[in-house]
Amino acid sequence: MIGPFPTAVLVRIWLTDFHTPVFTFYSDGNHATVVGSNPYLVSIRDSVFGTITTGPLVPPPGDGNLNVVITIA
Amino acid sequence: MKGRIAALAVALGVFALVAAPLAGAKKPPPGSSPGNSGAAHKCQKGGYLSLVGAGGTTFRNVGACVSFAAHGGQFATGLVIPAGKKATLSNAQFGDALLPTAPLAPNTATNCPGDPLAYGFQLNLGANVQTATGGMVARSWRGR
Numbered sequence: 001m002i003g004p005f006p007t008a009v010l011v012r013i014w015l016t017d018f019h020t021p022v023f024t025f026y027s028d029g030n031h032a033t034v035v036g037s038n039p040y041l042v043s044i045r046d047s048v049f050g051t052i053t054t055g056p057l058v059p060p061p062g063d064g065n066l067n068v069v070i071t072i073a
Numbered sequence: 074m075k076g077r078i079a080a081l082a083v084a085l086g087v088f089a090l091v092a093a094p095l096a097g098a099k100k101p102p103p104g105s106s107p108g109n110s111g112a113a114h115k116c117q118k119g120g121y122l123s124l125v126g127a128g129g130t131t132f133r134n135v136g137a138c139v140s141f142a143a144h145g146g147q148f149a150t151g152l153v154i155p156a157g158k159k160a161t162l163s164n165a166q167f168g169d170a171l172l173p174t175a176p177l178a179p180n181t182a183t184n185c186p187g188d189p190l191a192y193g194f195q196l197n198l199g200a201n202v203q204t205a206t207g208g209m210v211a212r213s214w215r216g217r
Contacts, residue, residue: 003159007131008123009196010149011160018189028151040152066192068165072158
């Protein structure tokens with residue numbers, strides 16, 4: 001459970017791939033998709049074979065290395 | 074000659090009437106952006122309760138929100154938890170399949186089995202808060 005807070009809060013989901021080189025990907029980055037309108041489905045791809053891809057690697061919804069539902073109420 | 078003098082006097086009078094208010098007009102404050110009135114409008118009618126600046130700026134009242142927008146501030150477009158609301162993370166799944174399709178199509182390569190992963194959340198671009206770890210076990214959660 002996150003919140004409640006007295007002000008609106010920007011929330012980002014992150015995924016860290018600890019395979020060297022360690023790198024963290026965020027839900028608003030080029031390895032992620034966010035679909036839905038509460039609840040939201042967040043899908044994030046990792047660095048793929050331990051290599052940080054410099055270009056976009058956007059997963060189809062629900063096909064990330066991390067998939068998580070965020071519900072705001 | 075008298076006619077010309079009279080016309081000149083009238084012209085000067087008109088100029089004085091027009092110029093005086095302009096000379097006294099206030100200049101907009103530095104950094105203000107008149108084109109942001111639409112953004113500032115978003116703050117009205119409780120809108121600020123669901124808005125966060127793109128850099129994580131929060132607003133405790135409508136005035137702070139309007140001021141932020143009027144000075145060119147941009148609002149965040151990502152996931153926002155409105156004031157007084159709560160967010161719940163659920164159904165978290167770590168993908169751990171290797172090359173799920175062949176031939177390899179774009180965006181189909183997934184995590185190498187065994188790569189350790191962790192996930193969590195971050196509030197207002199602050200510190201990362203870890204929620205769970207996974208990805209260590211070479212198995213698919215997709216039921217294949």
